[in-house]
Amino acid sequence: MADCAEFLDRYSEYRDGLLSPVLSERFAAHLDSCASCARYHRVVVSGVEAFAGLPELSPSTDFALRLQDRLREEEWMARRATSGAPLGVTVAVAAALGLAAWLPTLGRDPEVAELPAVLAKGPPPVREPAVSVDLADFELPSYVPIHGGVWQPAFVAGSSGGSLAAYALPLAPAPAR
Amino acid sequence: MTRISPVREAAPSVRESLKQLDDSALAARFLDGERRAFDELVDRYQSRLLNFVYRTTGDRERAEDLVQETFIRVYRHLHRFDQTKKFSTWVYTIASNLAKNELRNRSRNPLVLFQTIRKDWEADQRPLQWEDNTYRPDDLFRKRHLRSMVESAVEELPRHHRQVFVLREMEGKTYEEIAEITGCNLGTVKSRLNRARNNFAQLIAPLLG
Numbered sequence: 001m002a003d004c005a006e007f008l009d010r011y012s013e014y015r016d017g018l019l020s021p022v023l024s025e026r027f028a029a030h031l032d033s034c035a036s037c038a039r040y041h042r043v044v045v046s047g048v049e050a051f052a053g054l055p056e057l058s059p060s061t062d063f064a065l066r067l068q069d070r071l072r073e074e075e076w077m078a079r080r081a082t083s084g085a086p087l088g089v090t091v092a093v094a095a096a097l098g099l100a101a102w103l104p105t106l107g108r109d110p111e112v113a114e115l116p117a118v119l120a121k122g123p124p125p126v127r128e129p130a131v132s133v134d135l136a137d138f139e140l141p142s143y144v145p146i147h148g149g150v151w152q153p154a155f156v157a158g159s160s161g162g163s164l165a166a167y168a169l170p171l172a173p174a175p176a177r
Numbered sequence: 178m179t180r181i182s183p184v185r186e187a188a189p190s191v192r193e194s195l196k197q198l199d200d201s202a203l204a205a206r207f208l209d210g211e212r213r214a215f216d217e218l219v220d221r222y223q224s225r226l227l228n229f230v231y232r233t234t235g236d237r238e239r240a241e242d243l244v245q246e247t248f249i250r251v252y253r254h255l256h257r258f259d260q261t262k263k264f265s266t267w268v269y270t271i272a273s274n275l276a277k278n279e280l281r282n283r284s285r286n287p288l289v290l291f292q293t294i295r296k297d298w299e300a301d302q303r304p305l306q307w308e309d310n311t312y313r314p315d316d317l318f319r320k321r322h323l324r325s326m327v328e329s330a331v332e333e334l335p336r337h338h339r340q341v342f343v344l345r346e347m348e349g350k351t352y353e354e355i356a357e358i359t360g361c362n363l364g365t366v367k368s369r370l371n372r373a374r375n376n377f378a379q380l381i382a383p384l385l386g
Contacts, residue, residue, distance in 0.1 A: 008371075008375070009371070010371075011371060011374065011375075012367055012370045012371040012374060013367065015374075016345075016352070018352070040378060042385070043378045043381065043382050043385050044374050044377070044378050046385050047327055047330070047377055047378060047381045047385065048346045048377075050323050050324060050327045050381075051327045051328075051331060051346055051347065052346060052347060054324065054327065054328065056224060056228055057224070057227050057228050057231055057237065057240075058224055058227075059223050059224065059227055059241060059244070060241060063223065063241060063245070064219075066245065067219065067245050067248055070245060070249055071215075071248075071249070071252055074249060074252055074253065
């Protein structure tokens with residue numbers, strides 16, 4: 001006789017009539033003798049009956065119309081894809097259309113529009129270097145700090161020079177002291 | 178004297194004759210240029226597919242979109258359908274794949290993922306045990322709530338189990354058809370169906386004697 005573990009393990013095959021006649025009889029005999037498995041079987045049968053008896057959904061009233069629209073679009077796209085127009089013809093037609101759009105502008109002076117003048121500030125004043133130096137004496141580090149930590153590219157006097165001097169390119173006005 | 182248009186007289190009989198044909202014959206007629214044959218296929222399958230996709234995804238509005246998409250794909254690829262095979266299996270396979278993609282995309286949504294994580298359902302790890310229960314709730318209460326419990330129970334099944342459960346119990350598909358529709362082997366179908374029934378039974382048992 002089948003036991004509960006075997007019954008539960010192969011329950012679906014039993015329920016769907018896929019077991020051999022011999023095995024099917026063993027399972028039926030187990031159901032007669034096991035209240036727990038019998039209840040399990042009853043619950044599945046009743047539950048599935050209730051599930052199958054749920055009201056069937058119907059498509060919404062505009063389902064068919066929407067589908068027809070989509071099918072028409074599908075048909076149109078399929079016809080376009082198989083229309084057989086060679087690529088060269090398509091390019092020639094596109095070129096002709098482009099030429100037709102530009103043709104009116106050829107052989108004609110473009111219109112000149114008078115725009116109002118734009119006021120702008122003059123260029124910033126150029127600062128003369130404090131010391132005139134020979135650039136060959138200078139190395140070029142990447143940056144040195146000047147005026148409260150604002151880093152700017154600078155030249156620093158080389159070893160052949162006297163005192164250390166810095167020539168800084170003003171990128172921003174120096175803060176007031 | 179009333180004149181009867183011969184075209185109007187012929188139209189109902191064409192439709193009637195199409196209704197007598199099986200799915201493969203309808204497909205063949207459509208490919209020969211009879212457009213109404215496709216309309217007949219839509220009529221035959223729209224409700225069944227809608228219910229299948231709805232029970233699988235749980236979203237009625239989305240189910241309609243997916244069924245429409247199914248028919249568009251059938252229309253597009255019907256010329257490639259092997260007419261020696263079963264048309265219903267083919268169309269259900271398309272619908273099933275669309276439903277699966279829908280569920281997969283939904284599970285990537287953080288909100289849905291959060292809700293899924295909250296369910297601590299681990300169907301594969303639940304022991305296949307059954308305990309006798311002498312609880313006998315009121316019959317009226319049971320009947321009133323059984324329908325909603327059954328619907329909820331099916332919705333709570335893991336998606337792989339839910340799909341085979343719906344195909345078997347609602348659509349009446351054979352194991353072989355389910356294997357073809359879901360792209361699984363027979364062993365997997367049996368295993369998933371068994372677990373689905375077990376999980377389903379555990380959910381609705383409190384309402385049934």
